[in-house]
Amino acid sequence: MNTAEEVHDFVNKGHEQYLPHLSIDCVIFGYHERQLKILLIQHHGHEEWMLPGGFIQRHETLTEAAYRILAYKTGISDLFLQQFYTFGDSAARLNRIAIQQIHNKTYAKVGVTLDENHWLAERTLSIGYYALVDYSNVVVRPEFLVDEYAWRDISDIPALQYDHNEIIDKALLTLRAQLYQQPIGSNLLPEKFTLPEVHDLYETILGRRFDRRNFRKKLLALGLIRQLNEQRKIGPHRSPNLYEFDLDNYHRALNEGAALVL
Structure with a gap:
């Protein structure tokens, strides 16, 4: 979403194009100068960082959605992608008031306020995918509601929104286990x-x-x-x-x- 009009359309009509209650969060690993890094984003109005992600279009498979989201975020279409876990048990995903407040901070940039019954304020389960990319090939695409992107070393991950620290921990455990069994x-x-x-x-x-x-x-x-x-x-x-x-x-x-x- 690159314009205020696109944001308004997503907020008001997104449930017609995307599956409500289900999203994808992406742990994008890059390796540079002997450091394993993760790509984080910071939405407008927030101090906390989070993982890039998005919703699944109604006609897409989960994997198709993950590839689309990652290609949009990184500019890379041919990458290693692995689904690793489903997240939905954390208190952060059950607290609808907190979710509503987070979204209202984000969408304040375009004058949008969500009520507690809005489709974006409802409980959402997350499908976790991790991706491996050539750090030097990533070209992060600017987005209207994203103020900043950053690569952070895995030993220097701050407290993130929602349960995204838990998602990173699980992704790293999976990556380490699969390193013995996959190229x-x-x-x-x-x-x-x-x-x-x-x-x-x-x-x-x-x-x-x-x-x-x-x-x-x-x-x-x-x-x-x-x-x-x-x-x-x-x-x-x-x-x-x-x-x-x-x-x-x-x-x-x-x-x-x-x-x-x-």
Whole structure:
């Protein structure tokens, strides 16, 4: 929504196009300078930050809605996307008065006031999706009601609106578990990378240290990465070998029951 007219139309007629009571919240992970970051937004009139998200159109599947929302927010259409949980038990989602007040702060910019029976003020369940993006490729699209966007390190997430801190915690737990079973690293690193880069990525996500030599042996033994006949020149007498993920072998290893044990 980029204009006041679009906001008014959404508030007044949105329930005709979107499913009431059901939304999608997106935990967008990006990796940059050995930090795992999450994209947050700040709506007009609020000090608290929150996750980007949106409602599901009546003709869409959940996954179609998630891809549409993420493409709109980040400018990326081809990304790793995973549904991980449904949220609806928190007190923040049951307190309709508080929800009404939050929305009224947001929509005050266009002179809209919601009553307690408005479709946006009713209890809404949230489908959580996490996405993995190349940090350098994200181009955040300006929105009329969003004052600011920011990438925040996972160790520096402030208190967020609704239950969004809980959503992030659950997304991070899921990401860490699936890192052993899916080619997640291929979505956060460049197509070609050095061994120290993939080693640092796994350490950053999992929050623990690994022996570099054993880590390399395990990745190569499972066929998850392959060495290229290329090097990256990074200084005098420093030209490390480049590698890439072998996605065919990665999926084959998964189908045969193999998993990365670090």
